[in-house]
Amino acid sequence: MAYADLRDYLATLDRSRKLFRVQAEVERDWEIAAVTRRVFQRIPERDRPGLVFDHVKGSDIPVTVGILGASREVYALALECRVDEIADRWAEAQDNPLEPELVASGPVKEHVLLSDQADVTALPVSTWTVGQDAGPFLTAPCVVSEDPETGERNVGTYRIQIKEPRKVGIQLSNPTRDMWTHIRKNEEHGRGTRCAIVLGADPTIGLTSVARIAYGLDEFAVAGRLRGAPLPVVKCETSDLLVPASAEIVIEGEVMCGVREPEGPFGEYTGYMSDSGDSFVIRVDAITHRDKPIFHDFFSQMPPSESSTIRGTGREMAIYKHLTRDLRMPVTDVHFLHAGGGAAFLAIAMRKKFDGQPLAAMWGAWSVDPSLSKFTVVVDDDIDVRDTFQVLWAMSWHVQPQRDVQIIQQTPPVPLDPSLAPADMARAVRRGQLASKVGIDATRKHAYPARSVPPREHLEEVDRRWERYGLDPRYLASMAGAR
Numbered sequence: 001m002a003y004a005d006l007r008d009y010l011a012t013l014d015r016s017r018k019l020f021r022v023q024a025e026v027e028r029d030w031e032i033a034a035v036t037r038r039v040f041q042r043i044p045e046r047d048r049p050g051l052v053f054d055h056v057k058g059s060d061i062p063v064t065v066g067i068l069g070a071s072r073e074v075y076a077l078a079l080e081c082r083v084d085e086i087a088d089r090w091a092e093a094q095d096n097p098l099e100p101e102l103v104a105s106g107p108v109k110e111h112v113l114l115s116d117q118a119d120v121t122a123l124p125v126s127t128w129t130v131g132q133d134a135g136p137f138l139t140a141p142c143v144v145s146e147d148p149e150t151g152e153r154n155v156g157t158y159r160i161q162i163k164e165p166r167k168v169g170i171q172l173s174n175p176t177r178d179m180w181t182h183i184r185k186n187e188e189h190g191r192g193t194r195c196a197i198v199l200g201a202d203p204t205i206g207l208t209s210v211a212r213i214a215y216g217l218d219e220f221a222v223a224g225r226l227r228g229a230p231l232p233v234v235k236c237e238t239s240d241l242l243v244p245a246s247a248e249i250v251i252e253g254e255v256m257c258g259v260r261e262p263e264g265p266f267g268e269y270t271g272y273m274s275d276s277g278d279s280f281v282i283r284v285d286a287i288t289h290r291d292k293p294i295f296h297d298f299f300s301q302m303p304p305s306e307s308s309t310i311r312g313t314g315r316e317m318a319i320y321k322h323l324t325r326d327l328r329m330p331v332t333d334v335h336f337l338h339a340g341g342g343a344a345f346l347a348i349a350m351r352k353k354f355d356g357q358p359l360a361a362m363w364g365a366w367s368v369d370p371s372l373s374k375f376t377v378v379v380d381d382d383i384d385v386r387d388t389f390q391v392l393w394a395m396s397w398h399v400q401p402q403r404d405v406q407i408i409q410q411t412p413p414v415p416l417d418p419s420l421a422p423a424d425m426a427r428a429v430r431r432g433q434l435a436s437k438v439g440i441d442a443t444r445k446h447a448y449p450a451r452s453v454p455p456r457e458h459l460e461e462v463d464r465r466w467e468r469y470g471l472d473p474r475y476l477a478s479m480a481g482a483r
């Protein structure tokens with residue numbers, strides 16, 4: 001059954017033991033980022049919870065982070081499905097969108113702050129890469145706007161820089177972002193672009209907002225099908241835009257016509273700082289929020305992150321589906337390695353039927369999105385592609401580079417890949433430069449000798465007797481996390 005709102009979803013995460021509430025008081029300008037970084041570094045993905053910081057110094061608003069992408073199990077909970085059903089859920093929702101339902105009012109209107117009552121600096125906004133980010137940023141904004149000619153709605157996640165109580169910056173990485181078209185069309189007529197920034201809603205809103213959905217296809221309608229019920233929406237106070245009726249917080253405003261101001265830098269999903277430059281500016285006209293609102297963030301920057309899980313999970317499921325169902329290849333698993341931010345590095349496991357089939361699998365994966373998978377490695381199905389060590393082991397001993405490595409020229413680049421150009425040239429480069437890819441066939445091409453490990457029954461017997469060897473329990477704990 002559809003989650004009613006963010007709170008309903010948090011309760012489900014809690015029941016599924018996928019939510020941890022941090023009771024200690026934390027500071028928003030450095031500590032939330034550092035605690036979350038440690039959680040993502042130290043807790044293996046399958047055990048990793050989403051977080052709620054209940055006590056943020058200087059604010060009575062709790063902060064939640066990691067709740068859509070702490071792991072792929074958490075991502076599946078957000079979609080109320082199993083991990084292996086994720087690709088089907090997305091396909092079905094885009095084929096059969098379900099229109100939102102306009103309601104008269106909702107909890108998001110419990111507090112209405114107009115003009116000078118609205119103050120974005122009162123929100124518990126974190127600084128994510130301290131000492132390098134230009135300031136605090138909203139990392140999970142779902143920005144609603146409309147095409148002024150067709151009235152088609154768009155919802156997209158574009159980082160928002162807090163600047164003044166009633167002024168924020170917004171960064172659209174490139175003109176392919178759907179909101180860019182709305183801004184351009186309005187500016188051609190000397191008009192600003194009305195927008196509403198939704199913070200904290202039922203999980204399908206955040207997931208559709210970061211997903212690439214065709215221009216003109218309404219993210220709220222895709223979310224409606226994902227959640228299995230029309231999304232209740234209410235009208236904004238200062239425009240005709242519609243927003244989820246039970247959102248935690250909505251910031252209403254306008255992208256000011258022709259105005260550009262310095263924005264960034266900001267720590268990016270690649271693990272490097274992004275460039276900075278002139279970008280769009282939003283004048284804030286109102287804030288509406290629920291009683292005791294909860295503030296929602298995505299955790300990005302250096303992988304592993306929530307961002308690498310969200311990017312990787314959706315994409316690997318789409319590629320797996322294409323390879324197995326459309327192309328009927330004997331592929332057993334597909335994984336975007338976290339080190340590549342869920343974008344740059346793809347590993348495919350298959351039970352190949354003939355030599356050369358691994359190359360066909362690579363071409364199949366590249367055809368789904370030619371900008372991704374700068375490194376694509378195909379391994380036999382006895383290799384666990386979610387275990388980076390095993391992937392590197394297969395690359396070490398199953399590959400003769402001259403025979404097994406292909407370099408493909410003139411492909412679209414992985415978004416924000418810092419290897420393309422020095423940072424000061426990155427924006428210009430992004431507008432046109434092509435890149436290249438490596439495909440590595442790391443399957444065995446002939447019969448191999450047996451592996452040089454003890455018989456399985458000996459290792460299992462040692463596991464059963466483990467305590468008697470008296471090894472420090474700390475080693476046991478770290479082994480439990482290892483595959």
Ligand SMILES: Cc1cc2nc3c(=O)[nH]c(=O)nc-3n(C[C@H](O)[C@H](O)[C@H](O)COP(=O)(O)O)c2cc1C
Nearest residue numbers: 156157158159171172173177178210211212298307
């Ligand atoms: C955590 C996270 C942060 C993102 N930040 C930005 C951003 O600052 N600017 C941007 O243009 N895209 C960003 N994206 C990518 C967009 O959300 C994504 O391309 C989405 O499809 C945009 O919506 P649209 O297709 O309706 O334009 C981010 C994605 C994630 C997962």
Ligand SMILES: [Mn+2]
Nearest residue numbers: 154155178213
């Ligand atoms: Mn869109």
